[in-house]
Amino acid sequence: GKIQFHPERYTEMYLHWMENIRDWCISRQLWWGHQIPAWYCMDCHPENFDESGKLLRRESPIVQKTAPDKCPRCGSTRLVRDPDVLDTWFSSAIWPHTVLGWPRQTDELRLFYPTDVLITAQEILYLWVARMVMTGLYFRGDIPFREVYIHATVLNKEGKRMSKSLGTGIDPLELIDKYGADALRWSLLQQAGMQQSVRFYEERVVSARNFANKVWNATRFVLMNLEGADLDALRVMGAQPADALDRWILSRLQRTIQTIEDALGRYCFDDGANALYEFIWSEVCDWYIEAVKPRLHDPARRAQTQAMLLYLFDRLLRLLHPYMPHMTQELWQAIGATDAEPSLGRARFPVADPALIDPDAEAEVAQVFEGIRAIRNLRAEVKITPGVAIPAVWVNPTDDASAERLQRHAATIGHLAWCQEVRFGQPTERALMNPADGAEVYLPIAGLVDVARERERLQKELAKLEAEIKQVQARLRNPQFVERAKPEVVQETRAQERDLLDRHARLKARLEQLQE
Ligand SMILES: [Zn+2]
Missing domain, CATH: 3.30.2320 (hypothetical protein PF0899 fold)
Known part of the structure; x- marks a missing residue:
């Protein structure tokens, strides 16, 4: 088809519904909505009305785009408009083209119809999505959007639907006050993939807040080490790798960009988040920054290292921006903003350079x-x-x-x-x-380890381990256990034995290293 669904399995459900389509009653007796454009004449069809003039039946309606002055049949001006309104989903069905000015042929309509992607929930796939496609094809002769992303439903941690009336919901504003909007957003995006229900755990928001703090502190560290430096000159210098460590982090950056590009293209926001988390927390913060710290005190290497860090954090904040818009905007203002690109929200998203990938x-x-x-x-x-x-x-x-x-x-x-x-x-x-x-x-170990005590400790541990090994091996020698227990239990016990023997061998080797 011309419309692509993510996850793909919805394509089949959608087509099944379209092929087994039913009649649709489009009028509703509500006080709000698009009023149905049908009028009834009180003079040539009095049988439609009761004594008080209330519309009872709907014979011979006059259907027009604009209100008629008089009855086209008898010329009477005693006309009554149908009080019913269109079903909400009928009105919503024409949303993609009406918001762009239809039925007028506006520039917006020409430019933005069809749009790229519709993001919605699974329960309104038929009610809304299918009907937008239907009216789009009918009124515009074209589909209203090329892709549909069906996002997950967030359940509470017991796996129940969040509901105000049941009190199973959460208050996002409370969480934002507590942990920040970026942390809440990250915690949700980190789970937003192809699965159709995710559980909400506050612990995830806590760890998202910790991640945000990590990024904040690392960027502050870089800024501190850029104090007094000519950022424009460093930007011109760019990333000039001086050793394998520099080439490694640039290579990892390219791979991270590729992963994010691919993940966002597939609407797997979780994969992108995981790649960013691993790259920033472990590779950039735990390894790269720690490794280059001494270089910042070496006059011969300081500028090159500053330029590397500036480049790296400029790219990293751009990549993180869709996930944590507020914090990254604030930090990038000090790191990356230039006259040409004054705001991160409008700055270019990084593109991977395969030439920098360095196995x-x-x-x-x-x-x-x-x-x-x-x-x-x-x-x-x-x-x-x-x-x-x-x-x-x-x-x-x-x-x-x-x-x-x-x-x-x-x-x-x-x-x-x-x-x-x-x-x-x-x-x-x-x-x-x-x-x-x-x-x-x-x-x-001289001067670091009390050898006698360490040997004693290891011997105790060894004795404990040997007792455990004996127990496990006794079970495995027992034919009743091996024959009667579930095969996976027997397998697990064998794995346990292997693990214990491994640890035993390592401890013994360690003990030998401690011999006089
Ligand atoms: Zn009439």
Whole structure:
């Protein structure tokens, strides 16, 4: 067909209704609406009226666009207009062309009919959407819109329909006061995909507010570091990647733009939101900003880093704008507004540049981050608070390519894993080891760990684990259990056994690393 439905399954329901169409009584006895343009003559058809002059029957109506002066049959001026009004859905059915000035041939009608998309709810697909199409085809000879997006219905957290009279609803104004309009909007868009009912949890608005705060604080950080800088000059400079980290974030930005472009095109606002959330929170805030902080104090690299951040946040706020219009407008005013583009609402939406997609940089940075995570996990294991500097770690690459890559990023590894020194090779001191991508990382424990106590702790844990393993294995050896229990329960128990044995092996290895 010429009209596309999102989700697509509504096409069939719509067509089914159109093929099994029924008669439609279009008159209603209401006090408000389009009055039916039919008049009745009291002189040549008195049988239509009762003694008080009330219209009882509707024989031989005079149907006209404008009120008749006199009866075309007998010339009488005693005419009574039908008091009935048109069914609301009849009036609504002509909405797409009447709002544009029809029946006058206006510029608006020529320019905007048919429109691009109609956004509506599932329960008025037949009542409204089908009828707009019908009258559009009849009066305009063309469909009124090319696409129909049927959005989800928001239910309360028990899965019940929100209703004022049942008291199952929520007051959006209250939530906006509490968390902000952008947070509420984000929490809903984050669930707005192809599913046709979503449940409302206030917790989602809370986490949306936290996300908004994250974006706000990150942008404030960037602005703080742009203080005194010539923004126009930095804009002219643009994003000039200086290393794999810069190329990585630009590459990730392009992929995020592509994902959003694709998601919005499919009306999957949730997919776009998830991509933005992951990109902004994790990749930009947790990794990129943290990694480039030292560069901002290096006079040789400061301007290039400022230009990268300015570029990145300009694009990021543009992408986020449809989801969080108020906050992004406010922040972008300081970051991106220029004479040519004074307002974010009217600024160009970013377009992905495939030339900036860089799989090599992505692989390189992924390997570096994996190494950093492995060191952080070691630190967490021995309860060293994040951010507290330790003297050294060892990185022992398993191949030449990994060695080259990891050495190139030694400063970043040290900075993000909070280590004063990153040494390469096999450690010459007693250390805990974690495997990473293309390397083993080692945390020397001298002075950081009370070895005797740590061994005691591990031995206790090991004993507990062994008891659990015995229990699970006893169950699995019992033929009654294996034969009688549901297959998925048996499978689950086997998976549990594998998991316990894994943990056991890791603990044993750790214990060996702590031997004298
Ligand atoms: Zn008459």
